[in-house]
Amino acid sequence: MIVPLDEGVRELVGDGDTVALEGFTHLIPVAAGHEIIRQQRRDLTLVRMTPDIVYDQLIGAGCAARLVFSWGGNPGVGSLHRFRDAIQHGWPRPLEIEEHSHAGMANRYVAGASGLPFAVLRGYAGTDLVGQTETIKTVECPFTGERLAAVPALNPDVAIVHAQRADRSGNVQLWGITGIQKEAVLAAKRSLVTVEEVVDELEPVPGQVVLPSRVLSAVAVAPGGSRPSYAHGYYARDNSAYQDWDAVSRERETFARWLEDEVGAPAQLPGKAG
Template structure:
């Protein structure tokens, strides 16, 4: 396993250097005990589950998880004992409801929850992306969520200096690391993504560093044919790892669909701590390679079978 490197305060990663590495190395070098991680940023689409499982295997501890809807990724990290705090709008299993590990951890006091709405966490991350310490909003007025955020020091009630209106000022949320999974990327970190972006672009700008897992590594010349699909500035990218089906069991636009059977199995097993440990052993700890993991999946059932090609975009000079 690669030696863990503790992040400097303001890392900068040369845009034209290769960042290609293994998933194991990418996590070992860029996720450290006690750091804050933004993931699940495209909501139910393109969740970097392969990276989540590698974090669990490496036994990271005391993490702060940041995101809107993480589906069951946050729940898995919590169940594995990796998490100390969650800053999110929702944690669970979208198609089957409860996040049982999350519920057990919050109720027992093992994990602290900072409760946001989807819009509020997006705006707090946007503030960090813009390089400002806070951002005005009206979204939480009238909500009891506001009182808890004020009490925790993440929001304040203010008067607009221009209109005198009552407003909320949300404190910027700046992750140490953002982890994303994309359809394509080159070695330098020009990561291309399509489908639902959610707040991927904003979180990549906000974070100190970005780890990219991707389905395909392509030449930079191919990236330049569709520059608008690049979701992250390459100087933010610390590592790029090629991981096939790296978002499974979540869907990835143009590549594979949501694997409902996996979400159903997780729901059934995670209802008890013993069941979760069985699930963790089968899906995370026992597979010794990506090939071993993929053998657990009915790939033919989730591959996109009716691709819809977008129209050709013409660029030039």
């Protein structure tokens, strides 16, 4: 159950998989994302409610063929330049996108975790997403006749999340600002959780979420595994890293050097610098 991070990624993430790395501003599984890059996984469908710089890195490294999301950007800074380069110029490969609202994505995970084929919500009204996204439909309520939005369940091949700690049996505990991590894990076929530490016993914490070992495929110890995002009770958000990423990611050559120096991944630069 408790394995090294490289082994966990090797065993659970394969080429062509649908992979969700979730965490909302907090507990973002960055170390796991870097391990996917190092292992050069390809043709992934990446799923995330709010793709930020770790997805920019995965896209720029050529791991992603498709992105399913509801918002993408470098929080508090601006655009994701590797994401933009893939959309506008097909570098390092073309990227297909499927865009939803936050509520739509959350409801899709909940439907997947609940074993339902789709979710129904009041949403998307007044937007053009319905006309742009094939996985948004409308249905009529059989009781009131109201027209509602319907979106298919999300059931990733692999869900990866970061948490504060696990016990030696592989039960995981996270707290602070949590997003859709629990639902993503329950919806997925396989799951990997990286944690700051393994302890003998999980002491209760206000607002905690506990993921029992029976719903997890593997746990990997990765201290600092969510940096530059933060882990409540362990370390703060590194705002300067998000600001620095804007310059690092603007040019292909600069990004390639960063990939080699900081992630230990081979740089591949097809085509000219953009």
